[in-house]
Amino acid sequence: MPGSPGAEPAVRTVADAGERELIARIRRRAPAAPAWVTVPIGDDAAVVEPLRHALVVLTTDALVEGVHFDRRLGSAADAGHRALAVNLSDLAAMGAEPRAALLSLMLPTALSLDEFDDLVDGFLTLAARHRVALVGGNVTRSPGPLVIDVTALGAAGRRRVLPRGGARPGDELFLSGSIGGAAAGLAWLRSQGRQPGDEPGDPEMRECVRRYRRPDARVRLGLLVGRTRAASACVDLSDGLSDAVRQLAQASGVSAVLDADAVPVDPGAQAWFTSQGRDPLQAALHGGDDYELLFAVPSRRRRQFLATARQARETSVTRVGVVEAGSGARLRSGTQESALSAGYEHFGSQGGTGAS
């Protein structure tokens, strides 16, 4: 009870605030809207004017507590960051420049206002980094889990969009960054005896945990590759590389072959999965949450693609395979080949990506 001797100080929760106070808190924290936002937060709908002669690119992706995140494994700010990052990754995979976002929150009434503010700040800090304007959204009560549903809007030039179905036989597959880090970070957080706030002592493992909690989206890489038309197809890795290769092959009507020796596995993930008696490559191929980009690049564009990737200065890119005639996705190791399995597509255990 508030005021009782020895009682915990009363924590104001979202249930103590009205919907409008919650929205007012968001507006106070959000920077002023840029000029191309004609009507910002606060009206029945937001009005934005994307670049002239540009296409509007739209995506939505939700994080559901207990499905996509666990507040015992990361802060509310991490969740706010991640909810935007996964959407920015979808825009990057289209070659779009992110412009605006809508934030739809479903809040358990026991969520404290401090956590609410942290969540919003995590979202807005990443938004500021990519000059994304928060133009509207929605706040409502949830009788169940905390849900953060984000819609992001980007702009892309005509014929500068990167579809997932554009790969052709003879193209090469390039991957940004490395894989497995986020999955290893999550596995570390879930491993026995962890307390909230624990950080790995090992710097490589710490980086894995950071990648899980605050994934980067390869916004500039996707945008520049789209602009220079250096790739024929692109898809992001929200559900893991194995899944991404399958998606790209299926949408393009081609066969895609990964070279097992070429796939860059995060060094922290390599060490962690080995220590757990698991094959690091298989764990990394099927681990989600990496948010890297997979490109198909025509051979004649390879040099331009590599120059563009350097110019983006976000991360390295690695040639990880080839596109062939046929269908299906395979992993090639020397003279041996195996089918790339779906791994991780089960509605019961995860979801929330790729529908748009």
Next chain:
Amino acid sequence: MPGSPGAEPAVRTVADAGERELIARIRRRAPAAPAWVTVPIGDDAAVVEPLRHALVVLTTDALVEGVHFDRRLGSAADAGHRALAVNLSDLAAMGAEPRAALLSLMLPTALSLDEFDDLVDGFLTLAARHRVALVGGNVTRSPGPLVIDVTALGAAGRRRVLPRGGARPGDELFLSGSIGGAAAGLAWLRSQGRQPGDEPGDPEMRECVRRYRRPDARVRLGLLVGRTRAASACVDLSDGLSDAVRQLAQASGVSAVLDADAVPVDPGAQAWFTSQGRDPLQAALHGGDDYELLFAVPSRRRRQFLATARQARETSVTRVGVVEAGSGARLRSGTQESALSAGYEHFGSQGGTGAS
């Protein structure tokens, strides 16, 4: 157990289907995308190209089971319909023409595939009526309630947008349709002893229930009034007329006065609330879910406004009050005046509107 003698036939649930099967079911049910949808459902993000020289209008609004709807009181198709209607109403209140929508679903694993399909069909039937293209979305598991989060995109001409902050002293307030019907319908459904599937015998009450379950959005009225610039401000009634008048007054920096005798209360609501010993006007003023539009109209535009409303052929419009200098929202009855109360703004009991 499936196959046991005498057991119920096994019902396939969304947990038996993969995320991709669920998306495939949606794609099979959705009509072919119109030409201005450059990249439809199935890529990392949707790409749409709104009207040339038009602004893009964006809104998002979620329905959460147990907060905004109850599957014991209406079908899954009703919920799908309503989730789109509330967003179309926001676009209408901006004077925007609806063009595209994203559908983000958080599904309890026990939801049957039949209910899933019904929900999608309810959404798509309304989308088809307003020529809205479903261009993407998201499907994920919910460990709690069913959540339907919709983002809608509209187009509006420059200077054709209807803000909520444009009302000026001397303007008149006009309301589309009548109020209280949805609230009466909901109260009837919640009243004692109802079985799922019960329908009121009285045709006026049946209409109230229909208005609650399948609200209309005044899409054409909002669009035409925006195009003809016949109103200075507009807001929709998602949280009731009392709240809408307050919102409009506050955003415009004016005082808004409702005429108690002029407010059109739905006849079914009039009868229902009277039979329950409640003041029908007060119940209707604070009842939500009406999704009518409230306009501020400069006197010199009155004739044009009325002609435009007739042309829209959606519903009648009624002059319900005036805009004066000052601040606040009041109800005038003869020579008596009272403040219009917020009524219904409590995060614990409802929410989900007006943030964008």
